[in-house]
Amino acid sequence: MTGLTHIDEAGAARMVDVGGKAVTAREAVASGRITMSAEAAAAIGAGTAKKGDVLAVARVAGIMAAKRTSDLIPLCHPLPLTKVEIDLTVDTTGVTATATASTEGKTGVEMEALTAATVTLLTIYDMAKAIDKTMVLSDIRVRAKSGGKSGNWTA
Numbered sequence: 001m002t003g004l005t006h007i008d009e010a011g012a013a014r015m016v017d018v019g020g021k022a023v024t025a026r027e028a029v030a031s032g033r034i035t036m037s038a039e040a041a042a043a044i045g046a047g048t049a050k051k052g053d054v055l056a057v058a059r060v061a062g063i064m065a066a067k068r069t070s071d072l073i074p075l076c077h078p079l080p081l082t083k084v085e086i087d088l089t090v091d092t093t094g095v096t097a098t099a100t101a102s103t104e105g106k107t108g109v110e111m112e113a114l115t116a117a118t119v120t121l122l123t124i125y126d127m128a129k130a131i132d133k134t135m136v137l138s139d140i141r142v143r144a145k146s147g148g149k150s151g152n153w154t155a
Contacts, residue, residue, distance in 0.1 A: 006075050015075050021106040026147030027083075028101050030113035032140035034121045035094040040132035044124065045090040051127040055088050058097070058123040062086040065119030066101050066112040076111050079103045084112070086120055094135075097121050098143070110142050
């Protein structure tokens with residue numbers, strides 16, 4: 001089982017030791033989409049959904065989720081995030097969420113950005129499911145990352 005970073009010599013899961021890595025500025029951007037009926041998209045865009053301001057609540061949920069990533073993903077390191085930003089774009093068929101997470105640390109923030117984007121979309125579903133139960137989450141992915149040993153990357 002050599003060569004696998006999250007598996008020890010005996011095949012057991014482990015958290016990678018990042019103690020020897022340099023502290024660098026790191027940032028990751030992830031996005032995803034929730035598609036829905038025109039009625040649901042219009043209500044979200046106008047702020048008239050019965051549960052309240054869907055976009056504001058979803059934005060806060062995404063930020064909170066990024067801060068709790070290591071509680072959700074077993075082998076993630078807890079990170080001192082310096083920024084989490086959620087951008088939401090509403091159109092006639094749904095909402096696109098883009099999450100940016102930043103830190104100065106020894107490991108990247110891709111998982112925090114992915115978690116933020118996903119929980120943002122889940123919150124939109126939760127708050128708008130009374131309007132449209134057939135909404136679909138899709139296209140959740142890392143769009144870009146910077147910092148660390150592997151440098152910058154853009155999809």
